[in-house]
Amino acid sequence: MISSYNTREITVNGEKFEILIDEAEIQKRVVELGEQISNDYQGSIPIFIGVLNGSVIFFADLIRNISINCEVDFLKLSSYGDAKISSGNVKLIKELNADIKDRDVVIVEDIVDTGLSIVYMKGLLKSQNPKSIKVVTLLHKPEATKYDIKLDYVGFQIPNIFVIGYGLDHSQKYRNLRSIYALKST
Numbered sequence: 503m504i505s506s507y508n509t510r511e512i513t514v515n516g517e518k519f520e521i522l523i524d525e526a527e528i529q530k531r532v533v534e535l536g537e538q539i540s541n542d543y544q545g546s547i548p549i550f551i552g553v554l555n556g557s558v559i560f561f562a563d564l565i566r567n568i569s570i571n572c573e574v575d576f577l578k579l580s581s582y583g584d585a586k587i588s589s590g591n592v593k594l595i596k597e598l599n600a601d602i603k604d605r606d607v608v609i610v611e612d613i614v615d616t617g618l619s620i621v622y623m624k625g626l627l628k629s630q631n632p633k634s635i636k637v638v639t640l641l642h643k644p645e646a647t648k649y650d651i652k653l654d655y656v657g658f659q660i661p662n663i664f665v666i667g668y669g670l671d672h673s674q675k676y677r678n679l680r681s682i683y684a685l686k687s688t
């Protein structure tokens with residue numbers, strides 16, 4: 503194993519990141535979210551829609567904590583590219599394959615920042631006439647959120663700082679870190 507993948511602090515392109523939420527805390531919260539969602543959807547077979555690429559790790563852990571029948575599908579939106587701030591526009595790169603008409607849909611996000619991606623996805627999915635749409639996000643930056651959005655399940659609220667790990671990238675890398683790291687303010 504690369505030793506830097508195990509430490510509390512890592513350096514990326516000269517910038518220092520330190521653990522904000524460690525692996526054990528994440529796993530505990532994911533179990534809780536799985537239980538809560540499973541209870542709320544008793545009697546239904548929801549479709550979990552993962553938002554590529556960032557949500558894959560959270561998605562895989564979350565659905566293994568869902569104790570009712572469910573289906574999965576994925577959407578891909580344009581990302582920030584290599585920037586750390588939102589470009590302010592969103593494009594669809596990969597569409598859904600599933601037919602979501604009259605289905606209970608749960609959007610699974612890694613992080614909600616401005617909220618634009620959620621606004622965009624809800625609009626897109628609503629036009630396909632699902633029975634319901636709810637949102638689960640592992641992380642939420644309330645101070646950065648500019649849109650009036652409802653987040654049904656939130657893992658952790660975090661300050662308005664750039665984070666990596668557990669699916670979240672830094673120029674496409676570091677998604678495989680097992681904890682969530684935040685850019686250290688110097």
Ligand code: 5GP
Nearest residue numbers: 556588614615616617618619664665670671
């Ligand atoms: P929003 O549309 O809410 O502004 O942004 C959501 C998307 O921005 C997330 O799915 C994620 O791809 C990206 N994003 C927002 N904040 C961060 C962050 O702190 N770190 C990383 N790696 N990506 C982020």
